[in-house]
Amino acid sequence: MVRVGILGTARIARAFFADPLEGVEISAVASRTPERANQFADEFRISKRYGSYDALVADPEIDALYIPLPQHLHHEYVLKSARAGKHVLVEKPAALTVAELKQMLSECRQHRRVFMEAFMYRFMKLHQRAKEIVRTGTIGELRYIDFNFGFNILVRGFSGFRTERANGGGALYDLGIYGLDFIWYMTEGVPQLLQAFTHRAHPDEVDLFTHAVYKAGPAVVTMTCAFNTDANYYILSGEKGSIASPVGISGRKMSNTLRIHLLEGDKKYEEEFPPTNPYKAELEYFARCIEQAEEPFLGGANSLRNMELLEELLKNASVI
Numbered sequence: 001m002v003r004v005g006i007l008g009t010a011r012i013a014r015a016f017f018a019d020p021l022e023g024v025e026i027s028a029v030a031s032r033t034p035e036r037a038n039q040f041a042d043e044f045r046i047s048k049r050y051g052s053y054d055a056l057v058a059d060p061e062i063d064a065l066y067i068p069l070p071q072h073l074h075h076e077y078v079l080k081s082a083r084a085g086k087h088v089l090v091e092k093p094a095a096l097t098v099a100e101l102k103q104m105l106s107e108c109r110q111h112r113r114v115f116m117e118a119f120m121y122r123f124m125k126l127h128q129r130a131k132e133i134v135r136t137g138t139i140g141e142l143r144y145i146d147f148n149f150g151f152n153i154l155v156r157g158f159s160g161f162r163t164e165r166a167n168g169g170g171a172l173y174d175l176g177i178y179g180l181d182f183i184w185y186m187t188e189g190v191p192q193l194l195q196a197f198t199h200r201a202h203p204d205e206v207d208l209f210t211h212a213v214y215k216a217g218p219a220v221v222t223m224t225c226a227f228n229t230d231a232n233y234y235i236l237s238g239e240k241g242s243i244a245s246p247v248g249i250s251g252r253k254m255s256n257t258l259r260i261h262l263l264e265g266d267k268k269y270e271e272e273f274p275p276t277n278p279y280k281a282e283l284e285y286f287a288r289c290i291e292q293a294e295e296p297f298l299g300g301a302n303s304l305r306n307m308e309l310l311e312e313l314l315k316n317a318s319v320i
């Protein structure tokens with residue numbers, strides 16, 4: 001049984017408690033505020049609670065830490081965790097720069113700790129099925145991908161680190177990182193940046209909207225992430241057909257559907273996927289990697305190629 005501690009009482013950490021876990025136990029939580037740690041621990045029946053992150057990092061009875069802290073703290077706490085002998089499951093984006101990430105990976109390697117980035121959508125059956133359809137050539141060679149991930153934080157009234165430049169704010173870090181991961185996942189080709197622009201109308205100059213065009217293998221890809229729209233969908237178009245996810249990768253709480261169109265015989269049909277809990281699958285997979293001393297498919301190499309793309313995009317995007 002892998003014993004996991006959670007750093008912070010993040011909203012997203014609640015997702016692990018929706019279903020019973022197998023092979024892994026959440027044994028401790030830490031908050032900057034002891035009352036919040038107690039409240040969270042009581043609500044989810046977690047035995048240990050700490051009023052500081054460092055106290056949990058130092059707990060010898062904890063094997064691994066889940067790090068759902070604001071983006072700018074991922075670097076510091078992955079380093080601390082690895083140095084304290086803990087495996088790490090860190091929320092996306094794993095780091096803010098390639099240099100930070102390289103240091104984190106080197107520290108995890110040196111201490112022989114598993115490093116994994118929490119891309120929960122990779123554990124959703126819907127996207128696994130889309131990938132399978134692409135991989136088996138059912139829709140022919142991929143020619144065009146349109147990926148959109150929007151979460152209108154302005155209308156929803158979100159504030160905090162997502163709109164704070166110093167804390168890794170902006171749509172690209174929060175949502176675009178999924179798009180970059182998605183390009184690799186679906187095309188398996190090296191994405192070549194053709195064009196990018198970003199809209200920084202926010203007072204703290206975080207990007208509210210970033211759009212990039214890539215060439216990846218034989219496909220052209222458009223990737224859009226936004227804090228000022230709620231557009232969520234993806235379309236994968238091949239020479240022989242197409243697949244669409246009308247809720248993009250944000251459909252974890254809805255009934256999920258893939259719309260498939262095959263040109264041969266002009267077949268149009270839908271595949272339905274009952275909602276499952278990708279967070280449970282993600283945490284259980286992380287624990288199996290620890291038990292079996294296995295490199296996760298969402299390990300350092302995957303994070304590094306995403307972060308290299310993100311850094312290139314940030315450097316080259318025209319500000320509009």
Ligand SMILES: NC(=O)c1ccc[n+]([C@@H]2O[C@H](COP(=O)([O-])OP(=O)(O)OC[C@H]3O[C@@H](n4cnc5c(N)ncnc54)[C@H](OP(=O)(O)O)[C@@H]3O)[C@@H](O)[C@H]2O)c1
Pocket residue numbers: 007008009010011012013030031032033036037067068069070071073091092093118119120160161174
């Ligand atoms: N995989 C997914 O589906 C998914 C979805 C949403 C978010 N995320 C990622 O998960 C992480 C957390 O996102 P969230 O929306 O869950 O955030 P959140 O609810 O605001 O939680 C962040 C936690 O970090 C702690 N914290 C430490 N320093 C902080 C600071 N300066 N400002 C705010 N909080 C601070 C707080 O815990 P204490 O006050 O208890 O110390 C807080 O509860 C981010 O990296 C985000 O990108 C992933």
